[in-house]
Amino acid sequence: MSALVWTAVGSLAAWLWLLLGQGFFWRTDMRLPPRREPDDWPSVCVVVPARDEAAVLPDSLPSLLAQDYPGRAEIFLVDDGSSDGTGELARELSRLHGGLPLTVGSPGEPPAGWTGKLWAVRHGIGLARARAPEYLLLTDADIAHAPDSLRELVAAARAGGFDLVSQMARLRVESVWERLVVPAFVYFFAQLYPFRWIAVKGSRTSAAAGGCVLLRTEAAERARIPDAVRHAVIDDVAVARAVKGSGGHIWLGLAEHVDSVRPYPRLHDLWRMVSRSAYAQLRHNPLVLAGTVAGLAVVYLVPPVALCVGLAVGNSAAAVAGGLAWLLMTVTYLPMLRYYRQPLWIAPSLPVTAFLYLLMTVDSAVQHYRGRGAAWKGRTYSRPDTHPDAAPEQS
Structure with a gap:
């Protein structure tokens, strides 16, 4: 032959x-189960790291402000050194739309060994800590949520006993290049990290989708999130590994009503x-x-x-x-x-x-x-092991 x-x-x-x-991996039926509402709704703090997001914030932040959540919920948007007025725009959107309380903070430039996003997340979690929430929702500034998104996430976490519940937001597919590349991006991701294996306790497969991560505060503290993964460029996978590695039970699936509003019109x-x-x-x-x-x-x-x-x-x-x-x-x-x-x-x-x-x-x-x-929005990140104090990623 x-x-x-x-x-x-x-x-x-x-x-x-x-x-x-x-x-x-090729099946797409890993979705949040039908909602079983808990007897009591835990408090949640939503942490939104944002750097130069003024273009997408009007399409995403109002969806968070309008969350129909029976328990106590509050939003902390962390303006990560934006030059386009992201922080002020967020305050204006809050004044215009009302809804959940919004706090805008700014952590300053990240120190050596930290990526900008995780430094912003650390600042947001620090602000949220004063409210002693049972859960943290980590979501990106380009993600739009249906009005019952938070209810669905919390109900799934409570019913399934999960420490981390993540949904892979549906990315935009409008341009020719988006149609060609975006579905394949999610297909390849699922091939690398089969969703069914992620949900199995004790399995080595761990991943999350950084645009939508509901994390039990106790689990975050046990896994030292985000300090333990402060150097990670692929932060969502690193967070999931840290949570699962510290004994947490995690779940990842495809979203029905969580969408990315960021456009990628060109191949570039x-x-x-x-x-x-x-x-x-x-x-x-x-x-x-x-x-x-x-x-x-x-x-x-x-x-x-x-x-x-x-x-x-x-x-x-x-x-x-x-x-x-x-x-x-x-x-x-x-x-x-x-x-x-x-x-x-x-x-x-x-x-x-x-x-x-x-x-x-x-x-x-x-x-x-x-x-x-690893260049993103004016910052370039070196290898993690170039920082003497960088913690190794868990495998």
Whole structure:
């Protein structure tokens, strides 16, 4: 058998494993269960880190102010050194819309060893501590919540006994590039962190979606959040690892009524979103990068190549193996496209999107070694181990 056939068969075997052995990652039915309201509603403080978010705040903050929550709830928006009037706009929106009480704070520049977002979260949690809340809702400034979002999260946490409940907000899919890249982003994330495995106590798989994380205050203190993960660029995954590593029970699923309002109209915008943290996800390890590139090529690029080359040269074994692998890839992508309400004919284009992600990952490494890695809104973060006081991430 030729090398092409062996590679195509290897890709097909990988897809059979992904279909059946990777936590059924491709299914999109991990949603919050039907609400079972508790007898008493615990107090909640909402912490919103915000840096230069004036463009999206009018579409997101009013949804938090309007939360229909039976218990005591309060919002703490932390203006992380914005230059666009984010803090004042937040106060004006609060005056205009009313609703939940809003406090706007500012922590100043983060010290060495801290990312800006986690420094802002630390400040927000510090402000909230005076209210002694039972839960903290950590949510990003570009996330819009349905009026009963907080009720749903708290009810799920109480009913399931979860210390952390996170929903992956539905990202915007309006431009051509968003339609091509965004559903695949969530698909790849679920493949890397199968949601069903995350919810299993004692499993090694841990992840959260930073845009919407309800965290029991006691669990946050036990896991030393955010101090224990203060250097993390991929902060949501780091927080989930810390909580689960300290004995917490966590849950992650797809959202029905939690949406990101941030637009990514151009490929450049999406490229920056992925590449700023892709190499950090690989722990800045060139060997892991090489393995990831090879894996992406074998799993996503080989099937269409094997099919086309096999048909062109009359190698039926390569064509069949490649075609079946491509078919399995396409079938597993369909549920995510349905979730994002996208046309199903996009599914066979997943190898093209995977190739873009491969290039974004390589670019992330290149930018890192040029000293421009993990750059976001005017700040660039170095590797965690360059700070002598940085705590190691849990695995």
